[in-house]
Amino acid sequence: MRAAASSTLRDRVVRDFSESFRSGFPMAELASSFQQYGAWRDALSHAIEQLRRWLESNQLLESEAARRLDVALDRLSEDKLVIAFVAEFSRGKSELINAIFFADYGRRILPSSAGRTTMCPTELMYDESLPPCIRALPIETRARLSTTADLKRSAAEWRVFPVDVDSPDGMLQAFKLVADTVRVPVDEARMYGLFDPDDKDHLAAVDEGMIEISRWRHAVINFPHPLLKQGLVILDTPGLNAIGTEPELTLSLVPSAHAVLFVLAADTGVTKSDMEVWRHIVGDGGSNNHLAVLNKIDGLWDALKSTEEVDGEIARQVGSVSHTLHLDAGRVFPVSAQKGLVAKVTHDKELLRRSQLPRLEAALVNLLVPAKQRIVREQTLAAVERIGSEVRQSLMSRERGLIEQLYELRALQGKNQSSVERMLIRAQSEQRDFESNVRKVVAARVVMSKLSDQAFKPLRLEALRARVLETRDRMRKSRLTPQFFAAIRDYFAALREHLRSSNTKLLEIEQMVLGVQRRFAEDLGWSLPPPMPFSLDTYISELERAEAAYKTHFGALAVLTRDKWALIERFFETVVSKSREIFSSAERDAEAWARSLLPPLEVQVREQRTQLKKRAENVLRIREAQETLDQRIGELEEALEDVQTQLGELKTHAARPRLLAEQDRAPPPARWRGEVDMASYLKVDL
Numbered sequence: 135m136r137a138a139a140s141s142t143l144r145d146r147v148v149r150d151f152s153e154s155f156r157s158g159f160p161m162a163e164l165a166s167s168f169q170q171y172g173a174w175r176d177a178l179s180h181a182i183e184q185l186r187r188w189l190e191s192n193q194l195l196e197s198e199a200a201r202r203l204d205v206a207l208d209r210l211s212e213d214k215l216v217i218a219f220v221a222e223f224s225r226g227k228s229e230l231i232n233a234i235f236f237a238d239y240g241r242r243i244l245p246s247s248a249g250r251t252t253m254c255p256t257e258l259m260y261d262e263s264l265p266p267c268i269r270a271l272p273i274e275t276r277a278r279l280s281t282t283a284d285l286k287r288s289a290a291e292w293r294v295f296p297v298d299v300d301s302p303d304g305m306l307q308a309f310k311l312v313a314d315t316v317r318v319p320v321d322e323a324r325m326y327g328l329f330d331p332d333d334k335d336h337l338a339a340v341d342e343g344m345i346e347i348s349r350w351r352h353a354v355i356n357f358p359h360p361l362l363k364q365g366l367v368i369l370d371t372p373g374l375n376a377i378g379t380e381p382e383l384t385l386s387l388v389p390s391a392h393a394v395l396f397v398l399a400a401d402t403g404v405t406k407s408d409m410e411v412w413r414h415i416v417g418d419g420g421s422n423n424h425l426a427v428l429n430k431i432d433g434l435w436d437a438l439k440s441t442e443e444v445d446g447e448i449a450r451q452v453g454s455v456s457h458t459l460h461l462d463a464g465r466v467f468p469v470s471a472q473k474g475l476v477a478k479v480t481h482d483k484e485l486l487r488r489s490q491l492p493r494l495e496a497a498l499v500n501l502l503v504p505a506k507q508r509i510v511r512e513q514t515l516a517a518v519e520r521i522g523s524e525v526r527q528s529l530m531s532r533e534r535g536l537i538e539q540l541y542e543l544r545a546l547q548g549k550n551q552s553s554v555e556r557m558l559i560r561a562q563s564e565q566r567d568f569e570s571n572v573r574k575v576v577a578a579r580v581v582m583s584k585l586s587d588q589a590f591k592p593l594r595l596e597a598l599r600a601r602v603l604e605t606r607d608r609m610r611k612s613r614l615t616p617q618f619f620a621a622i623r624d625y626f627a628a629l630r631e632h633l634r635s636s637n638t639k640l641l642e643i644e645q646m647v648l649g650v651q652r653r654f655a656e657d658l659g660w661s662l663p664p665p666m667p668f669s670l671d672t673y674i675s676e677l678e679r680a681e682a683a684y685k686t687h688f689g690a691l692a693v694l695t696r697d698k699w700a701l702i703e704r705f706f707e708t709v710v711s712k713s714r715e716i717f718s719s720a721e722r723d724a725e726a727w728a729r730s731l732l733p734p735l736e737v738q739v740r741e742q743r744t745q746l747k748k749r750a751e752n753v754l755r756i757r758e759a760q761e762t763l764d765q766r767i768g769e770l771e772e773a774l775e776d777v778q779t780q781l782g783e784l785k786t787h788a789a790r791p792r793l794l795a796e797q798d799r800a801p802p803p804a805r806w807r808g809e810v811d812m813a814s815y816l817k818v819d820l
């Protein structure tokens with residue numbers, strides 16, 4: 135019975151995907167773009183892995199460089215594309231997600247209905263280390279100050295519900311969880327920060343001292359849909375209420391999304407509460423990854439009006455949305471999610487065209503894929519090519535050393551013993567002289583370690599913790615509103631100062647390394663690639679964004695009630711959690727950067743030292759007549775040939791990632807072309 139159901143659903147999803155690919159039905163563009171992006175990323179990873187293996191087998195991979203390559207590979211494999219859907223309730227977010235991503239299931243996957251439906255922020259993703267399931271965080275966790283991000287680290291806090299992906303009904307049933315509510319006494323809701331006695335809407339919702347609230351605080355749906363498997367993450371959010379009360383949405387989840395779709399409905403226009411959501415979560419509207427969707431345009435379809443009249447009405451609404459949101463009209467997309475979903479399920483091309491969903495999907499792809507691809511390409515190639523050039527430098531210095539030795543030994547041919555003697559003295563003295571360079575590098579390492587300590591100290595979690603404790607203490611002791619606000623203002627200022635002082639020290643490190651490199655260039659003619667530019671500015675901006683969000687929420691308050699006070703405390707804890715994230719990423723990046731600065735020079739010094747040592751030994755052996763000159767010359771010629779072969783191979787291996795990365799769109803993998811292969815791909819454990 136189960137097998138039969140599974141094969142029916144699987145067959146249908148396989149057939150729909152195949153058909154949409156063959157017919158060019160719009161899902162195809164979105165799906166195939168993600169698919170191609172995934173294939174491009176995989177090919178790039180593969181080229182880097184090949185380079186890594188080649189370096190390793192040629193003993194050319196220093197541990198520091200290996201670590202950097204692994205970081206680049208991990209980044210590629212963990213690469214995610216996040217799309218957030220944000221709106222006041224009932225604007226059609228969930229319906230839009232169903233229509234854009236899940237129409238292949240032939241039905242609604244996410245619950246969508248009139249009134250409030252999605253009660254908690256919901257992430258849809260696929261993590262293959264977990265079985266298909268829904269993880270839900272109980273609302274009671276709001277009584278504590280811990281944030282969702284903190285709680286994500288402790289599995290015990292989450293309830294896990296299995297999802298039977300073989301059964302569409304079972305799946306649908308499971309997904310209804312995001313709409314679960316509970317009735318609780320007002321005081322309990324107040325404890326969770328979900329009831330504000332000053333809020334008229336909250337008061338109106340009270341029924342015999344009880345109020346209905348979401349049963350869950352956050353849900354993560356893990357299931358193996360082909361797009362989610364490619365690293366797509368979809369964030370569905372409830373309306374304003376949750377946005378006001380779950381600061382993480384404002385501070386973390388939505389700002390870190392690669393695209394934010396702000397959904398409005400044509401039947402309501404832009405209401406005051408829509409504007410509030412826009413202001414709270416989308417901020418100034420200046421960011422270039424925001425799109426506005428004017429949903430439910432089917433409400434404007436009117437059999438008694440001409441197409442032109444209806445189109446004119448839609449265009450007027452788009453114009454008014456664009457004006458009100460200060461958003462370019464090209465970024466406002468009128469659609470009918472509901473009709474789009476129906477059209478896809480019934481394969482009605484005309485209805486799909488009228489729903490205008492394909493235009494939104496194309497814009498989404500254009501907004502997401504090229505930008506993401508560019509960032510990933512730049513980051514990855516910068517890391518990989520640097521390693522390639524460091525290895526090339528060290529191979530070239532080995533080559534130079536061998537050529538010099540060969541030159542000297544060839545010059546000895548036919549010469550007498552005293553020439554050998556002279557050469558030995560010269561070789562040994564050059565070897566000794568070079569030790570001063572070794573000492574220079576050792577000294578640089580000592581200075582570096584001292585400066586690094588100073589640079590990282592303000593970024594360490596202990597430093598942050600001290601600020602947090604101090605601020606919490608001040609907040610607790612505040613008697614008056616201004617004192618309370620001042621504590622938070624000073625917290626942000628202090629953190630900014632930490633990042634700035636660390637930035638200054640990092641600049642000193644960069645100058646120091648440049649100085650050392652300059653001396654090596656002057657004394658020995660070495661040219662080393664200058665340090666990669668690095669600063670903590672992006673983290674300073676992130677902190678400033680958190681501060682701006684805090685000001686948007688609370689800046690206008692002059693006097694705080696007890697409930698608002700508690701709300702700000704809760705918000706502050708999210709800020710703390712965000713600060714922790716910022717500081718630990720800043721520390722990690724700064725450390726990785728600093729750690730990568732000296733090794734190329736050290737490798738070169740080590741290489742040169744070995745060459746000089748070998749050279750002195752060569753001459754010594756020749757003097758002692760342990761080896762004939764010709765034999766030694768032969769060995770050196772062989773070694774030179776090896777190095778030159780390695781240089782040639784390195785060129786090919788190191789160039790491959792760029793060659794691949796610059797193909798903007800990798801060709802679709804072969805398995806997409808035939809239906810049989812498609813079936814095996816779409817096995818997707820449905």
Ligand SMILES: Nc1nc2c(ncn2[C@@H]2O[C@H](COP(=O)(O)OP(=O)(O)OP(=O)(O)O)[C@@H](O)[C@H]2O)c(=O)[nH]1
Nearest residue numbers: 224225226227228229246247248250251252471472
């Ligand atoms: N006519 C029409 N109705 C739509 C359209 N899209 C959504 N709806 C309806 O609008 C209602 C709300 O849709 P949802 O998808 O639940 O809206 P939501 O934004 O997810 O709402 P919450 O989950 O409560 O935040 C449902 O009854 C949908 O059927 C559309 O394009 N046209």
Ligand SMILES: [Mg+2]
Nearest residue numbers: 227228251252
């Ligand atoms: Mg919803």
